[in-house]
Amino acid sequence: MDASVDDDATLMLAYAQGEASAFDTLYARHRGTLYRFLLRSARDQALADELFQETWSRVVAARSRYTPQAKFSTWLLQIAHNLLVDSYRRKRPMADGDEAEQALGNLPAPGHEQPEHVLSDFERRRRLQRAIEALPDEQRTAVLLRLENDLSVEEIAEITGVGRETAKSRLRYAMNRLREQLAE
Template structure:
């Protein structure tokens, strides 16, 4: 049994003209990327547009790609930069609609029991959490989603967002305080 090539090798292969390498990368990362964008933007139409733009930028950057960080970190950094650009263009910040589908964090925050009452309670808790996350300032929302949904380290989040570890910790702390306050 041969080991699967790493994302970084696949990206370099794609840059050298191997279209199948790109297809593999796309299959590996499409759901994670789309979920991150959907939860960050809150609207499917905006997430779809941003999703396409991220992959377009990956394709255009292929000849210049250098594996200085994990491919997934580089991909999320592209997505994060697009989100920041989008938020800057939309100022003042508009409230987000609630996103369809829940990430692993939201699912993990609610216990599962099959009774209809429990399911309704879970749904309401998920709605409140989605709304509370959506109400966070963009920088805090992105850090929370990267930490909780993507389970990235503070250092990886810092690479993606272009800020230091302490800034990431600070944004996370303020975001969690706001979430606790809103959900209390």
């Protein structure tokens, strides 16, 4: 494990004791990961910006209560995920199955894609990005946490507040969908 990850908890505890530079280090270390997670999960820059600020505000507010029970990055992403879920609930109190249909409707029409052998690395990454964006919210979150943050199923379950088997299923369904999308 990276030494910087090991001392995140130490930095947070130092920040709780009033060492502002410890927060600056944590912020510099985790801002990119947090923002990418929020932007790709929310798919709305204004919402991602708002949740990014709110997540860090919550970290600041919780500094005196912080106890290193999980990796700092796991704790940080859990705060962000909970804020994201809360924002969905405020906007759509009764979520329905139409979201997946809408997302799938945003995929490029068959016949408008270039042949596989001509695709550049950029085009392959863009196709993967579009396929991830088309996943239902829970599956997209699980995939982003796994692929971009290299988190375990247990950590994904902890962040998203579900059981290990549920997190594992979401990840499995998402990966199967991605394989199908990218095989087309």
